[in-house]
Each structure stands twice: as structure tokens, then as C-alpha cells.
Amino acid sequence: MLNTDNYKERSKIAEKEKIAQAINVDFNQAFFDARGYLAFGSASMKDSALAQEKKIKRSAKKFEKITTTDDDEKFLDNVNEFTSFYFEDTLPLVISNYKVGNRQEIAKMANEQVTSKVTTFQKQMQDYIQDLDHSLDSHFQKLITMQSYIQLIFLLFVLIVMVILLVIMMYMFRQLGQPLARLSIAANEMASGKEVSISLETKREDEIGLLSKSFQQMVEKVQEKEQDLLAHNEELIAQQDELQAQQAELQNAMQTLNENSEKLKNRNKLVNQLSGNIDLQYLLDSSVVNMCKIIQADKGIIALAEEPAYASFGISPSGANQFLQNMKDSLCEQLRITKRPYSFKRKLDVSEKGYHEGDFYGYDLYLPVLSSDEDLIAVMIFTRYGSPFEESQMEEFLALSNSVGVSLDKISLFQKSEKDRKQNQDILNTLQEGVQLIDKNGRTLQINDHLQELLECEDYVLLGMSWEEWIEFVKEKVKEKQIVLFLENALHSNSELDTFIYTLESSQKVIKVYSKKLYHDGVKIGTVLVHRDITKEYEVDQMKSEFVSTVSHELRTPLSSILGFTELMINRELKPERQKKYLTTIWNESKRLTALINDFLDVQRMEAGKQTYEKKYFNLLPMLSKVIEAQQVSTKLHQIILEPCSPPPFILGDREKMEQVFTNLINNAVKYSPDGGMIKVKLTYIDQQVKVEIIDHGLGIPEEAMNKLFTKFYRVDNSDRRKIGGTGLGLSIVQEIVKNHDGEISVQSTLGSGSTFTVLLPAALSKEMDMEQNDMRESTEGYHILLIEDDKSLAELIKHELVENGFQVIYHNNGADGLQSLHKTIPDAIVLDILLEDDEFDGWRIMQEIKQSSRLQHIPIIISTALDEKEKGISLGAMAYLVKPYQPSQLSKTIMQTLLKVGKEGQILVPQEEHAEG
Structure with a gap:
């Protein structure tokens, strides 16, 4: 009865374990199919994963019928609860996210709850199955123990019977003697297991008779019991054999379960390492190691198809290099074409057999690793000794290799995005403005190097700074506290563009910042702040403002004098001496005004790159003497000395x-x-250069102004200098002219002790100088000059100047008359205005007509105009280009120099019809 109960109980436990194993297998299949669907998008895997729900529920209903313990109820509740969680709540949501491409949400679900619940449920399953195994072992041990007790009791019973018989026999022997001898022999035979057959005097009525009857009955009973015990013992032995067979079967199942568990563990480890890492080499190393464990390979290698990256397990470096050098052979090319795995058998090389002798074989497995575009991006090769790779496992191997391909794709995308990010950062770092990107909450997401330089902060200390930290940082750095309001508006307002100018406390840099909202798909994702250093522009603007004020004063002063003295001369009768004095003053102020205007024009030409120079060899000494003489006349307080x-x-x-x-x-x-x-004014030679020093003992220059001294519009901000006046253009013009003569200008000064300006110019010591030493006042009789000028007053002045210098002047006030006169008389030179009242024949048109005529193109043309386009005039054939206003004597001198070079060409022509001429 005990054995039967034990057997029934053990059968129930085995049935429970069988159903629990089935549920575990179905869940693992669902997990594997769901992951395969997420990795490869296979609809069949998705359907297979969803189909496991029905199998699990059927198994749960079977299990519910045989539950007997609280642990069984708890296990059943866990199964039902996890089935509802996984198949009703989680898996449909994952599938819908996958269909819309929301992989981030899937990863988030996996990391936050799903993975932990799956792991917990699998552990509960394993714990429950192990408990059932322990329970089976416990019942088996209990059955063995019970059999041992039964045998022991039987032996004790036999022993007791034998002792009783021995006592009786001894008693009978003592009491009865021989009558009991046969009983003794019979008892011995019965004890030895022989079949006893005795004939006693059972008819006796005494104790011997009764004893004989009783003994006879006892023998019969004993024999009967012995038969029962032998039959029962045989049954126990059969049950023991059955139990041992079941135990062996359970051990095999447990071994298979452990192997599958180890495979799942290695597979999960591979999947986790593939999904959670972006290091290429680490990915390759973990892939080849875990793949060797999963497919039970002895060695393997993975190598990228287009990059020199690989990882190996159990292969020497020389073997790996050999494979990489021959990777383009037919075997790997077959993977590229078929995109299918394959395996083949080969005889092991001597280096692979070790100390073994004879022929041994190995099996190589070639696996393609494909990208999402089905391109071969890597090759995996594994070798197993002794046992082949089953054809039925190829799809599983291919699925694993596809998982590796997905991870390689992810790393490739990450590397590309990282490269793009670094390239974008490098582009930002090349900008001369400081760029700062903040998110909707004000946290600084990205900056460039120039912003750090502008704000004088350590490397990327601003990166990741919260809005509150950024505001505190700005408050410490910036003078203008209103910048906080600007930044708040830039972050929260909807205005597209706003600007603010602030000054840094430490460096006094002036920085202009403007904001621009950043949108992605119409949604605001942040704000870009651009910080631009406008210190120089700010200073220039200040100097320009100051310049406008200064220029208005510098222009009005000579104009006031000119207008005042002119009004006096017009409205009053003045003595000749006073008229001369007034005219001298007007002339001087006009020269001053002309010099001021020329400075403006020079600056304009220099900025436009249109300033031209007529360079010739000449002696500096006479020119410096002339300048010193002109300056000495204007001062009685100074003594200007020239040291040649x-x-x-x-x-x-x-x-x-x-x-x-x-x-x-x-x-x-x-x-x-x-x-x-x-x-x-001191002249010396130094290293093939002429050095000219202008040394004074005046106010000197402050040290902080030295580096700005040659800047346009700059004037030293000091009250004792403000009284002196000036436009701030002179030294910048001087520097530009010196540079264009391949020279240098520098200054040394001590405040209150004077200054020394030094000009270095290349010397022409051994060159034969092309100096015009001809007398510019030689006879000019017979030279005819054609003057074309629409301003009658200026034309009268020019004509007077030329006639006084001995020239004969032919004057026309429009281009048409001037061109007509050329048909009658060819002059020796032409003085031509560009901007004429006659729109049809301006100066440019007249020049083109002259240069296109073979009879006229040799006539030298001197342009006299207010239009500053000297390069154009020279390119069209002008010999000289004078920009109004200029001194009339300069025109006479220019015409004399030109005619001395080209000679006298004027002649009278007899009017005749011209053919095909300009």
C-alpha cells in the first residue's frame, strides 16, 4: 500500500514537471521568435511568437487539474499573470512600435520593465522545475528507504522465528529427546530454504502431538509467506529497475535542459553585448567568442569585408593574417554571391592534430554577415573538430550572423554620425563668431572654440551648463546687467531675431550677441546665440563719429575764412595791399581745404585699391629741403634742421x-x-636703405596709443591735443604710401619728452638715375594745345596759365566742336575734361575717337577732371591724369615734361574728305 501511494505521488510530480517543462519551452520559443522578429522583421516569427500563447494556456489548464500544493498554485498564478503581461500587454505594444519604427520606445520598454520581468519569470520557472526534480529525488529516496525497512523487518521476523524454534527444539530435545530430532532436522532444512516434507505422529494427544501439528502448520505458513515475500521482492526489484531507468531519463533531460539553458545564456549574452556597445573591436571580439560557445566551435574568426578589422578565437596571429590576405578567394566570394551559410569537411592539418596520429577531420562553417541592404559587410568562419554542423542548424546560425550584421550597421551609423558631428564641430570652430546652442530649458548643448576665447573660460566649461549656472556666469563676466533680461527674452520669447551689445569686465572686449530660434520639423528645439567680437568696429565707429565732428570743424574753418574775405572784397573798396593780403589768406585757406579733400580722396582710393604711383628715381634731399622751407615759414617758435x-x-x-x-x-x-x-630731420644709410628720422621734443605719445597711431580716424584722446586739431587721417595715409614704396615707418616716443618718427626706404645707390635735368623753362613757342573744358571759369584760368608759359591754346567747351577742330589742326597736346555737358561726346568717347584714328592717335592727351578714375584713363591712352582741384602750374609742368619726351607734332591740315576714320 505504501509503495502504491508513493508511486502515485511520484507520477503526479513527474506529470507536473513535464507540463512545466512544456510551458518553459513555449515561453522560450516565444521570446526567441519575438527577438527574431525585432531583429529581422520576419512575419512568420511574429506569428509563431503569438501562437505560443494558446499552447501555454492549454498547458496551464492541464496543470490546473493536477495542482495539489500552494507552490503549484503560486506557479500557476505566475504563469497566468506573466502570460497576460507578455502576450496581452507587452508584445502587441512592441509589435506596433516596431511597425512604426519607434525603436527607441522598444529599447526604453526593454530597459525599464520587460527584460527584468522576463528574467524574473524565467528564474521562477527554473526554481519551480528544480523543486520538482528535488521532490522526485526525495520520493525515490523515500521508496528506497521503505524497501530497506521492509527487508530488515522480514529478516528480523525470520530471526525471531528461528530463535523461537531453536528454543522450542532445545526444550523438546531436552524434554523429549529423540521424538523431536526429526523436528529439528525439518526445521534446519526449512531454515536452509529447502522444501520440508515430514511425517510426524500427529495422532498423539500429548504435547508432542500438538507440537507436531503446530509445527506442521507453521511450516506450511512459513513456506506460504516465503513465496509471498519472494514475489514481492521481485516486484520491488522491477520497480527499482524502472526507477533507475526514469532517473537516467530525468538526468538526460536535465542535461539537455542545462545545455539549452547554457545556449540561451550565451545567446542572451551575445545579444546584450551586440545591442549595448558601439566599440567596433569589442563587438568583433565578443561576437566571435560567444558564437564559438553557442555553436560549440573550437575556433573562429570574424573579419570585415571592406575594412582592416577582425577578431579571432583560438587562431594564431599568423593564421589570422593569412586569412585576411586571402579573404577574396572563391570561398568568401561564394558568401557574397549566395548570401547563405555553408559547411564542408576537411582533413586536419598537422598543426591542428597536436600529438594525435592518423587521419582526423574538421568541419568549417562559413557564415555571411549582411547589412540591412543585404550587402556582405563581414565574414565569419568557425571550425569544429570531430562532429559536423547539422544542416538543420543553418537557419539558426544565419539568424545569429544577422544579429551581428544589425549591430555592425548600428556602429557604422554611429561612426558616420560621430564623424558628421565632429565635422560640424570643426566647421563651428572655424567661425570667427562664438556660437552657443541651448535647448528649450536653457542648458548649453554645443559651443565652439571661439566662444571660449571670447568669454575667456576654460576648455568647454560652458558645455552642459544649466540655465541658472549660465546666468550666474554671465553676471560675473559682463558689465551690462541688462543682458540677463535679453537672455531671458531670447529663451522664452517668440521673436525671430534680437541683438544685444555687452562689454566684458576683464578684457573690455565689446561683444554683440544675437539670438535665433532653432526648429526641427516645425517644432522649436532650442535657441542659437551668436557672440561676435566687435571691439575694433566699436572703436572705429567711435573714431568715425569723432571724425565727423572733427571734419565739420576742419572744413568750416577754411570755408568761413574764404567766404568772409570774399564777401569783404565783393562788397567793399579795398586798397591793393589789403586785397593782396585777403587773396593770400583765401589762397592759403583754399590750399588747406584742398589738402583736406585730397586726404579724404587718398583714403578712399587706398581702401578701394585704386591709388596709383608715378615712380621715378629722384634725390630726397632737395625735396626735403623744399618741405622744411615751407614748414619753417609757418612757424617762428621752431627751428627745423636738416642733417644730410x-x-x-x-x-x-x-x-x-x-x-x-x-x-x-x-x-x-x-x-x-x-x-x-x-x-x-636726419638722413642716414642703413643696410641699403635710406633712413629718415624726424625728431621733436614736444608732447610725446602715450604708450597705450602707440599701437593705434596709424589707424584711420584715430586721434589721441587728450585735452592738450584736442586743441591742435586734425582729422586723424594723416598718419594712416603716410603708412600706406610708405608701404607702397616697399618701406617701413615706425615711432618711438616718451610722453612729455618728444617723439621720433623713422621712415626706411629702399636706396638706389648704384643705379643710373633717370633724372630730367632739362630746363623746364626752355622756349615753348610754336606748341599748340587743344583745351576741351565745359567750365568756362576754369577754362579761362587754364588758358591764362598756358598762354603765360608760351603755349598757343585752342579752346572748345564741348566735345563735338573739339573733335571737329582736329580735322583742321592737329595740336601738339590735348587737355581734356571727362565730364562734359555734351552727353553724346564725353571725355571717354573723345579719347576713343582719337585713338581709333591713325592720324590722331599719336597726340598726347592730358586728362583734367574731377572724376577719380586714373587707371581707366591711363589704360585708354592718357599720358597724364590730373584730378581737380590742382595747381595750374602743375598742368603747365606736366605738358612741358610730356612734350619734351614726344617732341613737336602740331601741323595744319588742308580740309579733305576722310574715309573710315574715327
Whole structure:
């Protein structure tokens, strides 16, 4: 009865374990199919995963019928609860997210709840199955123990019976003697297991008779019991054999379960390492190691198809290099074409057999690793010794290789995005503006190097800074506290563009910041702040404002004098001496005004790159003497001394421009020495250069102004200099002219002790100088000049100047008459205005007509115009280009120099019909 109960109980436990194993297998199949669907998008895997729900529920109903313990009920509740969670709540949501491509939400669900619940449920399943195994083992041990007790009891029973019989026999032997001998023999035979057959005197009525009867009955009973015990023992042995067979079967099932569990563990480890890492080499290493464990390979290698990256397991470096060098062979090419795995058998090489002798075989498995575009991106090869790779496992192997391909695709995308990110950062770092990207909450997401330089902060300390930290940082750095309001508006307002100018406390840099909203698909994702250093522009704007004020004063002063004295001369009768004095003043102020306007024009030409120079070899000494003489006349407080050098300092340059340079420098020395004193102009030679020093003992220059001294519009901000006046253009023009003569200008100064300006110019010591030493006042009788000028007053002035210098002048006030006169008389030179009242024949048109005529194209043309386009005039054939206003004597001198070069060409023509001429 005990054995039967034990057997029934053990059968129930085995049935429970069988159903639990089935449920576990179905869940694992569902997990595997769901992951396969997410990895490869296979609809069949999705259907298979969903189909496991019905199998699990059927198994749960079977299990419910045989539940007997609280643990069984708990297990059943766990199964039902997890079935509802996984198949009703989680899996449909995952499938819908996958269909819309929301992989981030899937990853988030996996990380937050699904993975942990799956792991917990699998552990509960394993624990319950192990408990059932322990319970089976316990019942088996209990059955063995019960059999041992039954045998022991039987032996004790036999022993007791034998003792009783022995006592009786001894008693009978003592009491009865021989009558009991046969009983003794019979008892011995019965004890030895022999079949007893005795004939006693059972008819006796005494104790012997009764004993004989009883003994006879006892023998019969004993024999009967013995038969029962033998039959029962045989049954127990059969049951023991059955139990041992079931135990072996359970051990095999447990071994299979452990192997499957180990495979799942390695597979999960592979999947986790593939999905949670972006390091390419780490991915390759973990892939080949885990794949070897999963497919039970002895060694393997994975190598990228287009990049020199690989990982191996159980392969020497030389073997790996050999494979990489021959990777393009037919075997790997077969993978590229078929995109299917394959395996083949080969005889092991000597190096693979170790100490074994004879022929042994290995099996190589070739697996393609495909990208999402079905391109071969890597090759995996694994080798197993002794046992082949089953054809039925190929799909499983291919699924694993596809998982590796998905991870390689992910790393490739990450590397590409990282490259793009670095490239974008490098582009930002090349910008001269500081760029700052903040999100909707004000956290700084991205900056460039220039922003760190502008704000004078350590490397990327701003990156990741919260809005509150950024505001505190700005408050410490910036003077203008209103910037906080600007930043708040930039972050929260909807205005597209806003600007603010602020100053840094430490460096005094002036920075302009503007904001721009950043949108993605119409949704605001942040704000871009661009910080631009406008310190120089700010200073220039200040200097320009100051310049406008200064220029208005500098222009009005000479104009007031000119207008005032002109009004006096018109409205009053003045003595000749006073008229001369007034005219002299008007002339001087006009020259001053002309010089001021010329400065403006020079700056404009220099900025536009249109300034031209007529360079010739000339001696600096006479030019400097002339400048010093002109400056000495205007001052009685100063003594200007010239210290010449030997030999005479010849240079190649534009005499007029160099005169402008030294006039400006010597005039500055006079102006900025208000108390008078000696001014020295010293010439020396140094390293094939002429060195000219202008030394004064005046106010000097502050140290902070030295690096801005040659900047346009800059004037030293000091009250004792403000009284002196000036536009702030002179030194910038001087520097530009010196540079264009391949020279250098520098200054040394001590505040309150004076300054020394040094000009270095290339010397022309051994060159034969092309100096015009001809007498410019030689006879000019017979030279005819054609003057075309629409301004009658200026034309009268020019005509008067030329006639006084001996020229014969033919004057026309429009281009048509001028061209007509050329048919009658060919002049020796033409003085031509560009901007004429006759729109049909302006100066440019007249030049083209002249240069296109073979009879007229040799006539030298001197342009006299207010239009500053010297390069165009020279390119069209002008010999000289004078920009109004200029001194009339300069025109006479230019015509004389030109005619001395080209000779006398004027002649009278007899009117005749011209053919095909300009």
C-alpha cells in the first residue's frame, strides 16, 4: 500500500514537471521568435511568437487539474499573470512600435520593465522545475528507504522465528529427546530454504502431538509467506529497475535542459553585448567568442569585408593574417554571391592534430554577415573538430550572423554620425563668431572654440551648463546687467531675431550677441546665440563719429575764412595791399581745404585699391629741403634742421606722394611741439636703405596709443591735443604710401619728452638715375594745345596759365566742336575734361575717337577732371591724369615734361574728305 501511494505521488510530480517543462519551452520559443522578429522583421516569427500563447494556456489548464500544493498554485498564478503581461500587454505594444519604427520606445520598454520581468519569470520557472526534480529525488529516496525497512523487518521476523524454534527444539530435545530430532532436522532444512516434507505422529494427544501439528502448520505458513515475500521482492526489484531507468531519463533531460539553458545564456549574452556597445573591436571580439560557445566551435574568426578589422578565437596571429590576405578567394566570394551559410569537411592539418596520429577531420562553417541592404559587410568562419554542423542548424546560425550584421550597421551609423558631428564641430570652430546652442530649458548643448576665447573660460566649461549656472556666469563676466533680461527674452520669447551689445569686465572686449530660434520639423528645439567680437568696429565707429565732428570743424574753418574775405572784397573798396593780403589768406585757406579733400580722396582710393604711383628715381634731399622751407615759414617758435647724408639719397618713388609723407610728418612735429624748440630731420644709410628720422621734443605719445597711431580716424584722446586739431587721417595715409614704396615707418616716443618718427626706404645707390635735368623753362613757342573744358571759369584760368608759359591754346567747351577742330589742326597736346555737358561726346568717347584714328592717335592727351578714375584713363591712352582741384602750374609742368619726351607734332591740315576714320 505504501509503495502504491508513493508511486502515485511520484507520477503526479513527474506529470507536473513535464507540463512545466512544456510551458518553459513555449515561453522560450516565444521570446526567441519575438527577438527574431525585432531583429529581422520576419512575419512568420511574429506569428509563431503569438501562437505560443494558446499552447501555454492549454498547458496551464492541464496543470490546473493536477495542482495539489500552494507552490503549484503560486506557479500557476505566475504563469497566468506573466502570460497576460507578455502576450496581452507587452508584445502587441512592441509589435506596433516596431511597425512604426519607434525603436527607441522598444529599447526604453526593454530597459525599464520587460527584460527584468522576463528574467524574473524565467528564474521562477527554473526554481519551480528544480523543486520538482528535488521532490522526485526525495520520493525515490523515500521508496528506497521503505524497501530497506521492509527487508530488515522480514529478516528480523525470520530471526525471531528461528530463535523461537531453536528454543522450542532445545526444550523438546531436552524434554523429549529423540521424538523431536526429526523436528529439528525439518526445521534446519526449512531454515536452509529447502522444501520440508515430514511425517510426524500427529495422532498423539500429548504435547508432542500438538507440537507436531503446530509445527506442521507453521511450516506450511512459513513456506506460504516465503513465496509471498519472494514475489514481492521481485516486484520491488522491477520497480527499482524502472526507477533507475526514469532517473537516467530525468538526468538526460536535465542535461539537455542545462545545455539549452547554457545556449540561451550565451545567446542572451551575445545579444546584450551586440545591442549595448558601439566599440567596433569589442563587438568583433565578443561576437566571435560567444558564437564559438553557442555553436560549440573550437575556433573562429570574424573579419570585415571592406575594412582592416577582425577578431579571432583560438587562431594564431599568423593564421589570422593569412586569412585576411586571402579573404577574396572563391570561398568568401561564394558568401557574397549566395548570401547563405555553408559547411564542408576537411582533413586536419598537422598543426591542428597536436600529438594525435592518423587521419582526423574538421568541419568549417562559413557564415555571411549582411547589412540591412543585404550587402556582405563581414565574414565569419568557425571550425569544429570531430562532429559536423547539422544542416538543420543553418537557419539558426544565419539568424545569429544577422544579429551581428544589425549591430555592425548600428556602429557604422554611429561612426558616420560621430564623424558628421565632429565635422560640424570643426566647421563651428572655424567661425570667427562664438556660437552657443541651448535647448528649450536653457542648458548649453554645443559651443565652439571661439566662444571660449571670447568669454575667456576654460576648455568647454560652458558645455552642459544649466540655465541658472549660465546666468550666474554671465553676471560675473559682463558689465551690462541688462543682458540677463535679453537672455531671458531670447529663451522664452517668440521673436525671430534680437541683438544685444555687452562689454566684458576683464578684457573690455565689446561683444554683440544675437539670438535665433532653432526648429526641427516645425517644432522649436532650442535657441542659437551668436557672440561676435566687435571691439575694433566699436572703436572705429567711435573714431568715425569723432571724425565727423572733427571734419565739420576742419572744413568750416577754411570755408568761413574764404567766404568772409570774399564777401569783404565783393562788397567793399579795398586798397591793393589789403586785397593782396585777403587773396593770400583765401589762397592759403583754399590750399588747406584742398589738402583736406585730397586726404579724404587718398583714403578712399587706398581702401578701394585704386591709388596709383608715378615712380621715378629722384634725390630726397632737395625735396626735403623744399618741405622744411615751407614748414619753417609757418612757424617762428621752431627751428627745423636738416642733417644730410653722403652720397645723396636717391630712391625710386613718386615725388609728389613722398613730399606728402614728409610734409605730414614734419607738420605733425611742429603742431605737437606747441612750445617750440628744435626739430631735426636726419638722413642716414642703413643696410641699403635710406633712413629718415624726424625728431621733436614736444608732447610725446602715450604708450597705450602707440599701437593705434596709424589707424584711420584715430586721434589721441587728450585735452592738450584736442586743441591742435586734425582729422586723424594723416598718419594712416603716410603708412600706406610708405608701404607702397616697399618701406617701413615706425615711432618711438616718451610722453612729455618728444617723439621720433623713422621712415626706411629702399636706396638706389648704384643705379643710373633717370633724372630730367632739362630746363623746364626752355622756349615753348610754336606748341599748340587743344583745351576741351565745359567750365568756362576754369577754362579761362587754364588758358591764362598756358598762354603765360608760351603755349598757343585752342579752346572748345564741348566735345563735338573739339573733335571737329582736329580735322583742321592737329595740336601738339590735348587737355581734356571727362565730364562734359555734351552727353553724346564725353571725355571717354573723345579719347576713343582719337585713338581709333591713325592720324590722331599719336597726340598726347592730358586728362583734367574731377572724376577719380586714373587707371581707366591711363589704360585708354592718357599720358597724364590730373584730378581737380590742382595747381595750374602743375598742368603747365606736366605738358612741358610730356612734350619734351614726344617732341613737336602740331601741323595744319588742308580740309579733305576722310574715309573710315574715327
